[in-house]
Amino acid sequence: MIKKKILDALNKQINAELYSAYLYLSMSAYFESKNLKGFAHWMRKQSKEEQTHAMKIYDHIVERGDLVNLTSIGAPTADWKSVQAVFEHAYNHERKVTGMIHDIVEAARAEKDYATEAMLQWFVNEQVEEEAQADEIVQKLKMNGESKSGLLVLDHHLGKRE
């Protein structure tokens, strides 16, 4: 059994991961509307990944014999002023999620819930990667400036995400 404080935080994190999936799907739809199929593909993949993150925590709660508590997911932003604004939003969102994960790691450690701490270690590493990925795209977009051809090259490149 997981202590209530940790269980509540884990259930809240499931919601945050599903919100991330929703946010990235909204970003994908935005790119679809701009005919940027590569960016749309990248965000769609990202959305799927966030669903798997939610399920990792879900499975952990189930394995510990506790109750998953699903709550309503807020509506994500639907419009941005530029491609760069979308990726800046994604980067800032990932930083916020990293903070949430770190808070649960600290709480799990304080409560001596080593199983939760070990499970969350995967997320700690994943967040480093996700922040770096989003930031790399922001930096490329900044370098690209107003170039339409550069944007299409990046769109093509991101469309190759496996």
Ligand SMILES: [Fe+2]
């Ligand atoms: Fe995630």
Ligand SMILES: [Fe+2]
């Ligand atoms: Fe993420």
